[in-house]
Amino acid sequence: MTRQGTGGGRRVALVGPAHPYKGGGARHTTELAHRLAAAGHDVVIESWRAQYPALLYPGRQTIDTPEGAPYARTRRRLAWYRPDGWWRAGRDLRRGADLVVLSVLSPVQVPAYLGLLAGVGRGTRTVALCHNVLPHERSAVDTALVRRLLRRVDAVLTHSPEQADLARALLAGRDADVRTAELPPHLPETPAGAPETPPRVHRHLLFFGLVRPYKGVDVLLRALAAGPPDVTLTVAGEFWGGAAELRALAGELGLGGRVELRDGYVPAAEIAGLFAGADAVVLPYRSATASQNVWLAHEHGRPVIATRTGTLPDHVRDGVDGLLCAPDDAADLARALGAFYAPGEPLRLRAGVRPVDPEPYWRTYLAELVR
CATH class of the missing domain: 3.40.50.2000 (Glycogen Phosphorylase B;)
Structure with a gap:
């Protein structure tokens, strides 16, 4: 700074x-x-x-x-x-x-x-x-x-x-x-996590940030249910209006054992641990203006799966350090999740990540x- x-x-x-x-x-x-x-x-x-x-x-x-x-x-x-x-x-x-x-x-x-x-x-x-x-x-x-x-x-x-x-x-x-x-x-100052040696695939994804309807977490849950069957997800952030509706949706989709809904603000000291346990950050926004979360994910060495809305596609290089899909489209997001977990892809995309200047x-x- x-x-x-x-x-x-x-x-x-x-x-x-x-x-x-x-x-x-x-x-x-x-x-x-x-x-x-x-x-x-x-x-x-x-x-x-x-x-x-x-x-x-x-x-x-x-x-x-x-x-x-x-x-x-x-x-x-x-x-x-x-x-x-x-x-x-x-x-x-x-x-x-x-x-x-x-x-x-x-x-x-x-x-x-x-x-x-x-x-x-x-x-x-x-x-x-x-x-x-x-x-x-x-x-x-x-x-x-x-x-x-x-x-x-x-x-x-x-x-x-x-x-x-x-x-x-x-x-x-x-x-x-x-x-x-x-x-x-303008990223939070977070303690660096221990390097993962050698890098490995966790079969786990992360949504990070304030949870509001336009962020499309419901679309992500539907895509997860239709995507690779053994992948898990953590949704970490404050839930605008509470987590009950998304928890019910996860249950209806049969995702009860695969989704953690972590409701509450995430202190800076805990951010590195969340990112370290994920293969990628998913930003399934229906609409967006600007988001720091692509840069935050890249700062922690993680690729991003995001929708083509707002400035998100300006910062995710499709096929290089992440994947892009259509907004408000669970089927296309499920396709992207499947493509991400093709053999060798998670580590290849992670290798393409560079922190922002x-x-x-x-x-x-x-x-x-x-x-």
């Missing part, structure tokens, strides 16, 4: 989650702050002390151990239940920042961001950094909230051309500054954000 630096440049305020919040959003905000500071900018993170109501995010929101080096200049003043604090934080940023960057992870954040922007006023440049312009599972209220936010900021940064088109559609009729830069690697991605990303 690039550490905090000093020097000239712009005064930048990043508004978004940071430790003790967990997950990719918090890691991204923190890594971005370190890299902007190292590039000579004067950076502060304006973070949350209470980001979401528990009713809307029932899982555990914070963790005890940081997943990377925290950024020293982090303030934690925002709370979803304190509108007066939104405006006060914005007023402070109006005096202390040339550029305010709002990390947009969910429409739930939009009321707070609009309150903060009211305090910032119109004299400070503002950017909405959209991890997803709209949720994969969205409502009319989500669309209305995000449209209002995007029409209030000076620029929008998205992570794929498709997301840029969605932002422009929400800004229809306006001369919008919508930019695209691929989401750069994050530097080119970050150079492009910083340039688009601050230009």
Whole structure:
């Protein structure tokens, strides 16, 4: 990781989650702050002390151990239940920042961001950094909230051309500054596992990450039932809405003894062990914008079986370090699983895996954000 630096440049305020919040959003905000500071900018993170109501995010929101080096200049003043604090934080940023960057992870954040922007006023440049312009599972209220936010900021940064088109559609009729830069690697710092010597085939697969309907775990279960009969699967991550429905589906498909549903956030210290016991990571997403999980799998030396959606096919070299299949198609995913377990294929594909070099991605990303 690039550490905090000093020097000239712009005064930048990043508004978004940071430790003790967990997950990719918090890691991204923190890594971005370190890299902007190292590039000579004067950076502060304006973070949350209470980001979401528990009713809307029932899982555990914070963790005890940081997943990377925290950024020293982090303030934690925002709370979803304190509108007066939104405006006060914005007023402070109006005096202390040339550029305010709002990390947009969910429409739930939009009321707070609009309150903060009211305090910032119109004299400070503002950017909405959209991890997803709209949720994969969205409502009319989500669309209305995000449209209002995007029409209030000076620029929008998205992570794929498709997301840029969605932002422009929400800004229809306006001369919008919508930019695209691929989401750069911001992986958790995980202890290295012991090398497997010699490499062997485990007949075991891993799904890793937050479990939501658009991630297609139900499609993976159906494909597993139709694929090689002795392959097992671990699904590890927080289950949005609980694991009961997927557990019932696994039972209906006769997979009760072949599938482990590990519901709960996976601490960084346990990640290496999960990957070490798997032959491949499977990402059966119905839809996607950007995902760190291809790079995380490759960092741990594992090939990836993924669907052709979002940026996933940009990072999986079909037949070299993984396999690709059609989204929302259990039969095609079953075909891919069968092809993966052809004699010699798991170790051949593992040999093709190379860890990502994050530097080119970050150079492009910083340039688009601050230009």
